[in-house]
Amino acid sequence: MIALLALLASAAEVDRLAVAARLLADGHADRAADVLAEVEPRKAERARYHTLRGMVAFARDDLRTAADQLALAVELDPPDIARVTLAAARVGLGEHEAALDALRPVTEALPAVPLLEARALAGLGRHDAALEAVDRGREAFPADVALVEEGLAQLVAVGLYGEVVRTGPDALVAVGAPAVAWERALQGLVEGEAWPEVVAFGEELLLAVPDSLRARLALASAHLADGRDALAGAFLADAAAFDPQYAVQAAECFRRAGDLERALYLNGLVVDPAEKARQRLGLLLERGRYAEAAALDARLDRLGLLAEDQVAFALAWSHARLGNRDRTEALVARLVDPAFARQGTALLETLP
Numbered sequence: 001m002i003a004l005l006a007l008l009a010s011a012a013e014v015d016r017l018a019v020a021a022r023l024l025a026d027g028h029a030d031r032a033a034d035v036l037a038e039v040e041p042r043k044a045e046r047a048r049y050h051t052l053r054g055m056v057a058f059a060r061d062d063l064r065t066a067a068d069q070l071a072l073a074v075e076l077d078p079p080d081i082a083r084v085t086l087a088a089a090r091v092g093l094g095e096h097e098a099a100l101d102a103l104r105p106v107t108e109a110l111p112a113v114p115l116l117e118a119r120a121l122a123g124l125g126r127h128d129a130a131l132e133a134v135d136r137g138r139e140a141f142p143a144d145v146a147l148v149e150e151g152l153a154q155l156v157a158v159g160l161y162g163e164v165v166r167t168g169p170d171a172l173v174a175v176g177a178p179a180v181a182w183e184r185a186l187q188g189l190v191e192g193e194a195w196p197e198v199v200a201f202g203e204e205l206l207l208a209v210p211d212s213l214r215a216r217l218a219l220a221s222a223h224l225a226d227g228r229d230a231l232a233g234a235f236l237a238d239a240a241a242f243d244p245q246y247a248v249q250a251a252e253c254f255r256r257a258g259d260l261e262r263a264l265y266l267n268g269l270v271v272d273p274a275e276k277a278r279q280r281l282g283l284l285l286e287r288g289r290y291a292e293a294a295a296l297d298a299r300l301d302r303l304g305l306l307a308e309d310q311v312a313f314a315l316a317w318s319h320a321r322l323g324n325r326d327r328t329e330a331l332v333a334r335l336v337d338p339a340f341a342r343q344g345t346a347l348l349e350t351l352p
Contacts, residue, residue: 017045020052029059047076058085063092080108087116096123111141118150127158145175149184156188161197164189169204183214190218198222213242220253229257237266244271248279260287274303281314293318297327306331309340316344325351 016039023032033056041049054070057063070078070086083106090099099120106113114137121130134151141147148171155164168185182205189198199222205215220235233253240247247269254263264283270276277299284293297315305311316331328351332344 017041017048017052020056024052024056024059029056032056033060047073047078047082050076051078051082054082054089055085058089063089067093067095074102074105080106080110084110084112084116087120088112091116091119091123094123096120099123109140111137111144111147113137114140115144115146115150118154122154122157127154130154131158143175145177145181148172148175148177149181152185153188156185156192159192161189161192161194165197165200165204168201169208173208179209179212182209183212186214186218190221193225195222195225211242213239216242217246220249224253229253230259233257233259233262233266240266240269244269247271248275251279251283255283255286274305277303278305278308278311281311281318285314285318290318290321294322294324294327306334309335309337313340313344313347316347320347320351323351 016035020032020035020039023029023035032052036049036053036056039049050069050073054066054068054073057069058066067086067089070082070089073082074086083102087099087102090096090102097120099116103113103117103120114133118130118133118137121127121133131151131154134147134154137144137147138151151171152164152168155161155168164185172182172185186198186201186205189201198218202215202219202222205212206219209215216235216239220232220239223229223232223235230253233250236246236250236253240250247266251263251266251270254260254266260283264280264287267276267280267283270279277296281293281296281300284290284296294315297319300306300311300315306315312331312334316328319327319331325348329348332341332348335341335344
């Protein structure tokens with residue numbers, strides 16, 4: 001009877017491990033952790049227990065616990081997935097040498113092995129070796145998207161931006177990479193301020209993913225960096241069709257390019273009423289359309305923008321150009337900053 005009860009108890013524990021494994025596989029890491037908290041593993045189950053605890057912690061982004069639990073598991077001859085997950089946790093913690101140590105005994109052919117090896121080597125500054133690891137991985141797993149991404153990231157890390165443009169698009173297309181993979185590679189070029197390559201790669205991205213907002217923003221940044229304001233404005237205007245917050249930047253680009261009519265059109269798409277009114281006042285002044293600028297008076301006041309000296313002075317300038325002395329005086333009287341106050345006084349002196 002006692003032996004039977006012991007067998008039933010151990011079976012219950014094994015069942016709880018199985019339940020935890022199923023919950024983890026189904027994406028319920030928190031529930032799996034609750035189940036594991038009730039388990040007192042038998043000696044024969046410790047490798048599985050620590051493996052599950054480590055993988056649950058990894059799924060919950062608790063890398064320290066994951067590494068500690070999986071380190072216990074690897075002492076007990078666990079499956080290769082435990083060593084691979086341990087390496088991933090080590091990489092996430094910046095423990096790159098330890099990550100490489102965790103991978104050495106792995107015999108199973110998994111794309112995560114060369115991927116993690118490359119990341120660990122890169123973390124140690126060994127980028128050439130990291131690229132070699134990626135190349136080996138891609139030979140073994142030619143359809144793996146993550147390895148293609150990692151290869152491009154390593155090329156960016158060593159400054160081989162042209163190689164990213166030369167090989168990246170074909171490689172990404174070949175593995176059917178999602179838009180986010182393209183965009184991460186492009187972001188690496190942006191962060192490296194490799195503007196010619198940003199333009200070339202960004203255009204390839206737009207061909208592959210026509211609705212990419214990230215591509216439009218990157219292309220706008222590249223053209224702005226090289227002084228091509230109108231082109232930057234065109235890409236930002238496209239971006240504004242996806243997200244109106246970019247309309248104000250697009251309008252500013254066209255203002256700088258001297259296309260004030262298009263700038264005014266895009267200003268009409270700006271959602272934020274204060275930002276819209278502030279920018280519109282400046283654009284109308286630049287066009288010398290003083291009557292339209294002065295007509296913004298009530299709106300600017302309602303939005304509380306006349307508390308800003310720059311806005312109040314600009315509006316005063318508009319009224320002054322129209323000969324509205326009383327309103328000009330009232331606006332100048334609101335100026336607080338000494339520099340603006342002096343300019344306001346000088347403005348009044350120009351009026352009859």
